[in-house]
Amino acid sequence: MILLLGGSGYVGQAYQRLFQQLGIDFLNVKRSDANYTDLDTLRELLAQQKPTFLINAAGYTGKPNVDACEKYKTECLFGNAILPGIIQNACEEKNIPWGHVSSGCIFTGTRPDGQGFKEEDTPNFSFRTNNCSFYSGTKALGEEILTDATQLFIWRLRIPFNEVDSPRNYLSKLMRYDRLLEDSNSLSQLDEFVRATWECWKEKVPFGTYNVTNPGHITTREVVDLILKSGLTNKKFSFFESEEEFMRVAAKTPRSNCILDSSKLADAGIKMREVHEAIETSLREWKKES
């Protein structure tokens, strides 16, 4: 049996859909039923349920966006750095392997050679590099806390999207925002992300950190062109002149824009579609949230 934490969130719901589709026995733990952020409660839950694997899709992302994390620092730090540490303590005590949904937003830009960041690169958008949002700082600190963890997958998600309109969907956001910031990014198609991470466990891929993004990268303007081409909107998209203008006008805290190298995942035998193809498919199959 699989124990799912954070199953009501945007990523967690995708896990629930996947497990239902695949007929996998899982338990979505609601905090109102068992407060799994408390070590003793989590220990008890693991002892009772005896899961073969645990997935942590819980975290604090801020609503409507990461700017909110600047205000709710305690909650953000707890959800993204302390909670993974608590889960590690409980899982290692009970010898339960697990996976943690982390984020690629602990990087900015590209490697000095212009390539995407690999799993062995040190985060360059973190408290340590002192250039990040509070959110990114806490996600990087969460990975740092898990440094010595055993039997653990760290799965890095980047700007999720799929074919279902939602306030959390990158494509929906682009269609709704007044003005956009031009930059180049790696992205994660949400349903491919959860499938790929599940396959890590099912296919007994070695434990460790994986960038779970669709191969390649794409600029905001390219995504906008694909949106316009799809006919979903004929909106006149407008762009900020620069990141400076974006920061001055629209944001409280810097955003991560970065390119990740996902070849480690591919080399382990787990494939995701190229990013442009994944976006085109989502736009073609676009539907309102049910």
Place this chain on the structure above:
Amino acid sequence: MILLLGGSGYVGQAYQRLFQQLGIDFLNVKRSDANYTDLDTLRELLAQQKPTFLINAAGYTGKPNVDACEKYKTECLFGNAILPGIIQNACEEKNIPWGHVSSGCIFTGTRPDGQGFKEEDTPNFSFRTNNCSFYSGTKALGEEILTDATQLFIWRLRIPFNEVDSPRNYLSKLMRYDRLLEDSNSLSQLDEFVRATWECWKEKVPFGTYNVTNPGHITTREVVDLILKSGLTNKKFSFFESEEEFMRVAAKTPRSNCILDSSKLADAGIKMREVHEAIETSLREWKKES
């Protein structure tokens, strides 16, 4: 009534002694009685007890020293950064002023002009500057989380000592360690520290951050000379050749050695003895822990 959190620790015990001496009505909350690290429990405690002031002397320092914090990162981050945030949430909700025992170890060295760090200086031994122990990182992050707090004193302690032999007393440590690291530091005589912080509240000093250290600074060799002069030991003290050797041979993580400027506290009318005088007095009145 004063609510004291962390009253069983080295600093917390000094608060208990002070309050007993002064005949002040206080409640030392034990975590086994009420787990004040849980927001709801703390809220309830504040509603029941209706304290006029709260002191947080709880924190995670690592035993026998800060190296332990490198191993227990989750506990350390929780105790030093999350707990202050939880206390802030509860105190602000109930409109209760409070004081937080922070640490001067979020600095290293001196200001570029050779002077001690003032309260408005940004910590230079933190995650943000990426040169610190995990312990110092969490203490600095704790202060960062409290940035917008109102009705709050942040009191910075540095390497506590007094006349009572104890594994936590700086003078005891110097007498017990095999080899010492030569450096210049500001220090806090423990009983003067708790008295000075209590006076901040009693004398209605403006809320904010205060370096609560004995004026001046002292080198390790100067302290050793005072110890030898006191006749408490005739041990041949030995020093590491350099901080590099110390790090290579004796430590897992860097130590903060720094000079703080405590004139803000003095200007507010709260006096502490000059550091050499405070040490000489402690050595003269030296006694075994009762």
